[in-house]
Amino acid sequence: MEKREVQASVKDERLVQKRRDQMIKGAVALFKQKGFHRTTTREIAKAAGFSIGTLYEYIRTKEDVLYLVCDSIYDHVSERLQEDLAVEKGTLDSLKHGIADFFQVMDEMQAEVLVMYQEVKSLSKDALPYVLKKEMEMVAMFEELLTRCVENGELTLSEKQIELIAHNIFVQGQMWGFRRWALRRLFTLEEYIEMQTEILLSGVQGRVSGAVAVPEKG
Amino acid sequence: MEKREVQASVKDERLVQKRRDQMIKGAVALFKQKGFHRTTTREIAKAAGFSIGTLYEYIRTKEDVLYLVCDSIYDHVSERLQEDLAVEKGTLDSLKHGIADFFQVMDEMQAEVLVMYQEVKSLSKDALPYVLKKEMEMVAMFEELLTRCVENGELTLSEKQIELIAHNIFVQGQMWGFRRWALRRLFTLEEYIEMQTEILLSGVQGRVSGAVAVPEKG
Amino acid sequence: MEKREVQASVKDERLVQKRRDQMIKGAVALFKQKGFHRTTTREIAKAAGFSIGTLYEYIRTKEDVLYLVCDSIYDHVSERLQEDLAVEKGTLDSLKHGIADFFQVMDEMQAEVLVMYQEVKSLSKDALPYVLKKEMEMVAMFEELLTRCVENGELTLSEKQIELIAHNIFVQGQMWGFRRWALRRLFTLEEYIEMQTEILLSGVQGRVSGAVAVPEKG
Amino acid sequence: MEKREVQASVKDERLVQKRRDQMIKGAVALFKQKGFHRTTTREIAKAAGFSIGTLYEYIRTKEDVLYLVCDSIYDHVSERLQEDLAVEKGTLDSLKHGIADFFQVMDEMQAEVLVMYQEVKSLSKDALPYVLKKEMEMVAMFEELLTRCVENGELTLSEKQIELIAHNIFVQGQMWGFRRWALRRLFTLEEYIEMQTEILLSGVQGRVSGAVAVPEKG
DNA sequence: GATGAATGAGTGTTCATTCAT
DNA sequence: CATGAATGAACACTCATTCAT
Incomplete structure (x- = not known):
């Protein structure tokens, strides 16, 4: 997908990237603490280590910062997930691995995910669709993982079920990030990963053998 | 739980309630449209049908409005769920019914849920814990439903599994509300309820007979 | 002509007028001193005797202040000139009187005229045509005075000459206002009025009979 | 008159002149379009064809640019008028020629004149008197032309009348520049020149003999 | 001499909150 | 109780100017 460009006055691309990285890092910390609206541009500049004037050499509006933050998050997450997809397997293990990886990234990037979420x-009508599309792409990665398993005969799922489960995985990943105040008291990340995967796959594998329904009938 | 009081200058309790209802109704519409921060107190007053001066006779700060809105939403949802709990059954059907009901409320109150979510x-350190506690109470209702099923022998679940699944149900309910831009294209509410319930219970029921795990072991 | 409305948040029309009068008065003094661009809205508010917040209850943008100032100037000048036109004479004396009146107003409103001029x-594309139209209306008043004299046989002038002379009168009036740094050293207002009128009419009357110069010499 | 110096960091005088010419040309275009205050130094630099850093090698403040522009305009106009004065005649025709020339320059340099006017x-207390003096010098040229005619017996005018008429000529010239939105619809430049000259001289010649109107009638 | 990244004081404007009527 | 005019702290954003390279 085309990158939605955020205009900078400064020409040196390397410098732009460096400054934006500083910016994003500072902004995430602030947004996490007080939210986008309660954070001032001056605070962002200060947290990034430069003046307000310099901040505006690299963005055009405050909203650009938010967009840059969101974009950066998705980039990081996507990159990580792509690695899992790269291994062309279609086995249950690769699926489990993908889920575990995703949950792990969500844990590591907890602050960012919370912010983004x-x-x-608050993104404008301009930037929102772009970010939403990115989100869909990530869900699509799980659809891909699931589809491969189905094609491999490891799972039996309808199209719609694949889509729903992909969404579930995605949301459960986020859930670990933004409900951690509740979940952390109950589970370690490892437990959370294991238990969610188990629930997910036990329900889903059951469909392979049709055995699930048996007790209900019996 | 103790109600966190929002102070009003006006003494007549009935009037206070009436004005706040007007206020909440107007505020939800506005928050849904433009978010809490982009909504001005003047707009809230106008939408509520009275002047800015009057608004401040019934609240102390803008944040009070948000708190009132959140509080009202939880009240509505809780009330609805309590009805399901009232019927002391502990059957799978009653669980399914509870889930369906919750998803339905989430659908009906989509705007409110989105707003709250x-x-x-943005709530102050003062109000946040109170709202979070309310949320825990709602999750606890599902734990209750699940526990009864376990006690009734309809399901076999550990304490931790109950808690996780309760969270899952809750989050999937919210998911219908705030991811509807993606989900509505794929499912009707009925389909969503049915499919989520199926996934949830097939995984969970499987545990009753141990049949689910078999393929994994084999 | 339709008044171009400047929107106010305050409803009480009388109050709006009062506050705007304060505002205009303060603004003219400031604009005269430092120009529109170098004057801050805060300064305008202070000069008007209220806070910056209050200022913005009566205008929407800084430019509104400028528009209000221009509008008010034209209103004052027009009003004064209308009185001269009201006396339906068409004599040379009435023309002289009109010119003298105009120059006098320009002298009295020197500050305002300078500012406006x-x-x-700096007015937006929205307000500029409106103000220009007002200016044309004022020139038209002199055209009217001149036309009456021509109709009365007091002067012999073509259509075009009437228009040009009307412009000349108008510009000479302004000239007294914005070139006073040079003119004040040479003439009193009375002298200026007398001499300009003489030049104007001697040239113009001369066309009728050539008699003009005679009485002066005699 | 002494040139008011604008300090430059660069020593090479030729280069300084070259860069300033680029600068003035770009600045006039911009000032005409958006006025001095709405034009940024960056825009001026860009229009001039060099960087902001370079711009500041040749001026000290933004105001210097405005001064340079004004100065350059007067230089151009003066130069042109000096040519007419050089021919030491003192005839009515030479006066007419001077007026026509001035109006023509005002037409050609319309953009510049408008800007300057x-x-x-906006010039500082430092530069303003200098520019005003230049303006007086130009008025003085017309005084000179008129005085010569009077000395030659072609016109009969008092000192004060000479000064006033010189001002009138000057202002009517500017008027063609900054009221062209109104005048262009009524007159071509040629018509404007002819009609203004006629009015001016008919009034003024009339004083000599009262004969002015005669030729027209005869 | 030329460049352009960095700076931060300053600007127009908003909006939660108060309080006299 | 209700009103809405008044307030001013706070904010996003701009831009003239500097200076290290």
Whole structure:
């Protein structure tokens, strides 16, 4: 997908990237603490280590910062997931691995995910669709993983079920990020990964053998 | 739980309630449209049908409005769920019914849920814990439903599994509300309810007979 | 002509007028001193005797202040000129009287005229045509005075000459306002009025009979 | 008159002149379009064909650019008028020629004149008197032309009348520049020149003999 | 001499909150 | 109780100017 460009006055691309990285890092910390709206551009500049004037050499509006943050998050997550997809297997193990990886990234990037999750709606009508599309792409990665398993005969799932389960995985990943105040008291990340995967696959594998329904009938 | 009081200058309790209802109704519409931060107190007053001066007779700060909105939403949802719990059954059907009901409420109150979901973090350190506690109470209702099923022998689940699944149900309910831009294209509410329930229970029921795990072991 | 409305948040029309009068008065003084661009809205508010917040209850943008100033100037000048036109004479004396009156107003409103003259171009594409139209109306008043004299046989002038002379009168009036740094050293207002009128009419009357110069010599 | 110096860091005088010419040319175009205040130094630099850093090698403040522009305009106009004065005649025709020339320059340099006219007041207390003096010098040229005619017996005018008429000529010239939105619809430049000259001289000649109107009638 | 990244004081504008009527 | 005019702290954003390279 085409990158939605955020205009900078400074020409040196390397410098732009460096400054934006500083910016994003500072902004995430602030947004996490006080949210996008309660954070001022001056605070962002300060956290990034430069002046307000310099901040505006690299963005055009405050919203650009938010967009840059969201974009960077998705980039990181996508990159990680792509690695799992690269291994062309279609086995249950590769699926499990993908899920575990995703949950792990969500754990590592907890701050960023939280921010993104609560602030996307603040994006303009211009940037929102772009970010949403990125999200769909990530869901699509899980659809891909699931489809491969189905094609491999490891799972029996309808198209719609694949889509729903992909969404579930995605949301459960985010859930670990933004409900950690509740979940952390109950589970370690490893437990969470294991238990969610188990629930997911036990329900889903059951469909392979039709055995699930038996007790209900019996 | 103790109600966290929002102070009003007006003494007449009935009037206070009436005005706040007007206020909440107007505020939800506005928050849904433009979010808490982009909505001004003047707009809230106008949408509520009275002047800015009057608004401040019934609240102390803008944040009070948000708190009132959140509180009202939870009240509505809780009330609805309590009805399901009231019927002391512990059958799978009653669980299914509870889930369906919850998803339905989430659908009906989509606007409110969305608002609450994206704006809670804007609550002060004072109000946030109170709202979070309410959320825990709702999750606890599902734990209760699940526990009864386990006690009734309809399901076999550990304590931790109950808690996780309760969270899952809750999050999937919210998911219908705030991911509807993606889900609505794939499922009707009925399909969504049916499919999610199926996945949830097939995984979970499988545990009753141990049949699910077999393929994994084999 | 339709008044171009400047929107106010305050409803009480009388109050709006009062506050705007304060505002205009303060603004003219400031604009005269430092020009529109170098004057801050805060300064305008202070000069008007209220806070910056209050200022913005009566206008929407800084430019509104400029428009209000221009509008008010034209209103004052027009009003004064209308009185001269009201007396339906068409004599040379009535023309002289009109010119003298105009120059006098320009003298009295020197500050305002200077401001308007130097700052109109700062008006937006929205307000500018409206102000220009007002200016044309004022020129038209002199055309009217001149036309009556021609109809009365007091002067012999072509259509085009009437238009040009009307413009000349208008510009000479302004000239007294914005070139006073040079003119004041040479003439009193009375002298200026007398001499300009003489030049104007001697040239113009001369066309009728050539008699003009005679009485002066005699 | 002493040139008011604008300090430059660069020593090479030829280069300084070259860069400033580029600068003035670009600045006039921009000032005409958006006025002095709405034009940024960056825009000026860009229009001039070099960087902001370079711009500041040749001026000290933004205001210097305005001064340079004004100065350059007067230089051009003066130069042109000096040519007319050089021919030491003192005839009515030479006066007419001078007026026509001035109006023509005002037409050609319309953009510049407009700019200068509307922005002089933005000059600092330092530069303003200098520019005003230049203006007086130009008025003085017309005084000179008129005085010669009087000395030659072609006109009969008092000192004060000479000064006033010189001002009138000057202002009517500018008027063609900054009121062209109104005048262009009524007159061509040629018509304007002819009609203004006629009015001016008929009034003024009339004083000599009262004969002015005669030829027209006869 | 030329460049352009960095700076931060300053600007127009908004909006939660108060309080006299 | 209700109103809405008044307030001013706070904010996003701009731009003239500097200076290290």
